[in-house]
Amino acid sequence: MSVQSGQHGRVRSSVGLAELPYVFTQLRPLTAAKFLSEARKRAVLLIEEHLEALHRLGVLVPLFRVRRDGRRVANVARRDLNEALDLAHWEPTSPQSLLHAKRGGLLCDPARERFIPRHRVRHRLADSTITYQTSIYLNSPYQLGLLPLIREVVQDMRFEGQDRLVGVVPRNSFALHYWGARAARTRDLLIAATALEPVYYPRIVGRISLPREVDFERYDSWRRALPPGRIKRWLGVGNNWLREAASDLLTEARRRDPLEDWTDLLSRIEPGKWWDLRGDARSALDLRIAGELVLRYYDALVEARQAQPLPTGSQGFAGPFGDRLKPQRTLDALLMDFGLSPHPRLVLVVEGATERLIVPRVMQLLDVRVERDFISIEDAGGVDRDISSLLTYLAPQLSGAGNERRYVRYERPPSRFLVVFDAEGTFATNEQRRERRRAWIERLMAALPEERRNELVREQIARLVFVDTWNRRGDSFEFAHFTDLELARAVHDLDRRTDRPSVETMTQALKSIRVARGNIDGVLDDARVPKPRLADALWPTLERKIQRARPRGTARRIPVVRTVMRAVRLAQELPRRNFVLVLEREG
Numbered sequence: 229m230s231v232q233s234g235q236h237g238r239v240r241s242s243v244g245l246a247e248l249p250y251v252f253t254q255l256r257p258l259t260a261a262k263f264l265s266e267a268r269k270r271a272v273l274l275i276e277e278h279l280e281a282l283h284r285l286g287v288l289v290p291l292f293r294v295r296r297d298g299r300r301v302a303n304v305a306r307r308d309l310n311e312a313l314d315l316a317h318w319e320p321t322s323p324q325s326l327l328h329a330k331r332g333g334l335l336c337d338p339a340r341e342r343f344i345p346r347h348r349v350r351h352r353l354a355d356s357t358i359t360y361q362t363s364i365y366l367n368s369p370y371q372l373g374l375l376p377l378i379r380e381v382v383q384d385m386r387f388e389g390q391d392r393l394v395g396v397v398p399r400n401s402f403a404l405h406y407w408g409a410r411a412a413r414t415r416d417l418l419i420a421a422t423a424l425e426p427v428y429y430p431r432i433v434g435r436i437s438l439p440r441e442v443d444f445e446r447y448d449s450w451r452r453a454l455p456p457g458r459i460k461r462w463l464g465v466g467n468n469w470l471r472e473a474a475s476d477l478l479t480e481a482r483r484r485d486p487l488e489d490w491t492d493l494l495s496r497i498e499p500g501k502w503w504d505l506r507g508d509a510r511s512a513l514d515l516r517i518a519g520e521l522v523l524r525y526y527d528a529l530v531e532a533r534q535a536q537p538l539p540t541g542s543q544g545f546a547g548p549f550g551d552r553l554k555p556q557r558t559l560d561a562l563l564m565d566f567g568l569s570p571h572p573r574l575v576l577v578v579e580g581a582t583e584r585l586i587v588p589r590v591m592q593l594l595d596v597r598v599e600r601d602f603i604s605i606e607d608a609g610g611v612d613r614d615i616s617s618l619l620t621y622l623a624p625q626l627s628g629a630g631n632e633r634r635y636v637r638y639e640r641p642p643s644r645f646l647v648v649f650d651a652e653g654t655f656a657t658n659e660q661r662r663e664r665r666r667a668w669i670e671r672l673m674a675a676l677p678e679e680r681r682n683e684l685v686r687e688q689i690a691r692l693v694f695v696d697t698w699n700r701r702g703d704s705f706e707f708a709h710f711t712d713l714e715l716a717r718a719v720h721d722l723d724r725r726t727d728r729p730s731v732e733t734m735t736q737a738l739k740s741i742r743v744a745r746g747n748i749d750g751v752l753d754d755a756r757v758p759k760p761r762l763a764d765a766l767w768p769t770l771e772r773k774i775q776r777a778r779p780r781g782t783a784r785r786i787p788v789v790r791t792v793m794r795a796v797r798l799a800q801e802l803p804r805r806n807f808v809l810v811l812e813r814e815g
Contacts, residue, residue: 240419240462240463240464241337241339241340242291242292242337242339242419242422243292243330243335243336243337244462245291245419245422245423246323246326246327246329246330246335247327247330248423248426248462249426249450250323250426250438250442250447250450250451251323251422251423251425251426252321252322252323252326252422252425253323253426253437253438253439253442253447254425254426254429254430254436254437255369255425255429256321256322256369257291257292257321257326257366257367257368257369258321258366258367258368258369259319259321259364259366260276260279260365260367263279263367263371263372264276264279266369266372267372267375267378269506269510270372270375270506270507270508270510270511271506271507271508272375272376272378272379272382272511274378274382276346278378278382278385279365280345280346281385282378282381282382283338283343283365284343284345285381285404285407285408286407286408286411286412287374287377287378287381287407287408287411288367288371288374288378288411289338289339289411289412289415290338290365290366290367291338291366291367291368291371291418291419291422292326292335292336292337292338292365292366293335293336293337293338293341293344293363293364293365293366294320294326294329294334294335294336294363294364294366295329295334295335295336295362295363296318296334296360296361296362296363296364319364320364320366321366322439323439324439338365339412339415344363346361349361349362349363350362368418368419368422369514370418370421370422370514370515370517370518371414371418372510372511372514373414373477373480373481373511373512373514373515373518374411374414374511375508375511376483376484376508376511377407377410377411380407381407384403413476414480416473417473417476417477417518417522418518419463420463420465420470420473420521420522421477421517421518421519421521421522423459423462423463424459424521424522424524424525425521426451427451427454427459427525428520428521428524428525429517429521431524432499432517432520432521432524432553432554433499433500433502433517434498434499434500435499435500456525456528456529456531456532456534457529457532457534459525460525460529467526467529467534467535467536470522470525470526470529470535471526471538473519473522474519474520474522474523474526474549475519475548475549477515477516477518477519477522478515478516478519478548478549478551478552479548480515481512481513481515481516481519482512482551484508484511484512485508485509485512485516486507486508486509486512487505487509487512488512488551491516491551491552491553492551492555492556492557492562492565493562493566494513494553495552495553495554495555495556496555496559496562516551516552516553517553519552519553520552520553520554523538523549523552523554524554526538558627558639560625560639560640561627561639561640563640564638564639564640564641564804564805564807565805566805567803567804567805568804569601569640569641569804570600570601571601571622571640571641571643572600572601572602572603572604572622572643572799573601573602573603573641573643573644573799573800573802573804574602574603574604574643574644574645574646574795574798574799575603575604575605575606575618575622575643575644575645575646576603576604576605576606576646576648576791576795577606577608577615577618577645577646577647577648577649578605578606578607578608578648578649578705579607579608579610579611579648579649579650579705580607580608580609580610580705580759581607581758581759581760581763582705582706582759582760582762582763583607583648583705584605584606584607585760585763585764585767586705586763586766586767586770586788587605587788587791587792588605589767589771590770590774590788590789590792591603591792593771593774593775594774594783594789594792594793596792596796602799603795603796603799606618608647608649610653611649611650611652611653611654611655612653612654612655615647615668616667616668616671619645619668619671619672619693620671620675622643622645623671623672623675623676624638624642624672624675624676624689624692624809625638625639625640626638626639626676626677626680626809627639633811633812634810634811634812635808635809635810635811635812636680636808636809636811637806637807637808637809638807638808638809641802641803641804641805641807642692642802642807643692644691644692644693644694644798644799644802645668645692645693645694646694646695646696646791646794646795646798647664647665647668647693647694647695647696648695648696648697648698648791649695649697650697650698650702650703650704650705650747651697651701651702651703651745652702652704652745652747655697656702661695661697662695664695665693665694665695668693669686669689669690669692669693672689672692672693673685673686673689676689680809680811682811684810684811684812684813685809685810685811688809688810694798696791696794698787698788698791699787702745703742703745704747704748705788706747706748706762706766707742707748708787709766709770709773709786709787709788710766710769710770712735712736712738712739712742713731713735714766714769715738715748715766716731716732716734716735716737716738717731718762718765718766718769719734719748719751719752719755719757719762720734721765722755722757722761722762722765723755723756723757724756725755725756728755734751737751738751770786770788773786774786774789777789
């Protein structure tokens with residue numbers, strides 16, 4: 229770390245923190261037992277003897293030492309041992325108890341006093357075997373970020389005799405100096421983070437923790453009315469110190485963070501899930517939160533025109549603050565970096581409810597992923613229904629990144645469209661289908677910035693839209709997949725009329741409709757059979773056809789199988805990351 233101390237020496241003593249409004253309402257200091265428990269979550273196993281040795285070494289100097297009034301404990305013990313036990317084991321971690329200790333002269337800054345061995349603060353209650361400590365050491369939660377360093381130090385510790393820790397034996401004198409210097413500099417940063425915590429911590433983690441006795445309205449009014457420069461003056465630091473402090477905390481986090489390349493994604497995750505991190509990733513998070521506290525404060529100074537904006541990175545380099553716990557890019561752009569998107573790779577638009585019900589079943593039968601981010605199946609509700617709004621919603625979104633003249637990056641992976649309708653209405657002829665496709669391409673083009681529209685771009689956009697029918701004859705879905713007899717039997721079984729036509733009569737009626745290139749809606753209306761019910765009834769027949777055809781290698785002769793396989797190919801062709809729209813031909 230390179231950050232220097234405050235403008236007038238070191239950042240002020242930790243003792244002054246106790247008098248700051250609402251301090252420690254969000255995160256309380258940690259007792260030795262709690263610190264050891266949190267260390268285990270970060271895959272660092274320590275015992276209390278380690279903490280004492282680390283304190284002696286200067287690597288982990290507690291935030292506070294709270295003195296107990298030993299005489300008072302002894303006096304109470306003479307008349308009531310239970311009351312004395314409560315007094316002797318009281319843990320002063322609440323804001324009120326720390327303020328009370330400060331005003332009573334019982335709160336000390338261990339970094340500004342000589343080291344006190346733990347055995348000197350252990351005492352025994354009169355006429356009992358019960359021991360207690362006349363001084364309680366408390367650590368900052370942000371010191372958990374030092375655990376990777378602490379692990380290095382602990383590896384050089386030695387025990388003597390029956391597990392008695394006698395000290396630290398560094399491999400060389402430079403290591404001892406290096407450990408202590410890093411820890412001392414970090415301490416100043418953590419005091420600053422603690423001072424900023426009441427204002428900015430809730431904004432980072434998305435929740436507020438207040439003791440019962442604290443009125444939220446009063447707290448919120450204080451937080452909103454706090455002059456931006458007040459905390460900086462209390463710390464005795466300048467803007468440069470704040471920038472360097474944040475940079476150093478983030479640098480230290482990067483040094484150890486196994487999830488460094490995932491920080492952008494971490495900033496978008498619900499903060500409640502952060503606490504599931506373990507090991508060095510969790511320690512790095514502690515440092516990142518501390519750094520983000522300083523940066524949120526610096527943002528407030530910039531907004532109040534009391535500081536210059538933070539430097540931004542250039543293309544290919546994020547800069548010292550590019551991995552903040554604050555979203556830096558849109559969610560679509562971030563997910564595209566990871567090859568992810570909630571938007572479908574391909575939208576398969578079918579004409580009606582029958583196709584919408586059957587196609588997913590065919591996909592499952594063929595072991596094709598039935599997930600909306602892969603192939604989304606949409607029911608157009610009729611061949612003449614306008615699907616322009618769907619295209620507009622999923623139209624390509626461009627980012628500002630790229631070479632302005634030659635190409636531009638997509639903000640999110642583009643979705644392709646495969647429209648499969650019956651050859652009827654405004655979709656009846658090849659020319660009509662080509663015209664509909666041209667109109668949909670123009671709709672996608674219109675969603676792009678005007679300066680991006682040219683013939684080369686249109687060629688690329690055209691590769692996003694495809695139009696098809698179930699077979700070359702243009703048969704409806706039902707006629708393309710089932711014989712007249714199969715359809716007649718299914719309708720006959722579903723028809724509940726007492727005077728329903730026979731299967732033979734219905735077969736002839738369906739044959740006439742097929743020859744006339746019509747559809748079976750009239751037959752279904754007469755029988756009062758909804759199309760989804762017919763689709764359910766027909767599915768076992770289609771399923772058997774597909775199962776028989778697959779071993780023979782003839783499954784692609786079945787129109788819906790052919791369509792599904794084409795949809796899969798189109799969905800997989802385009803990459804999900806690093807995808808660009810070319811603006812100018814090479815050469």
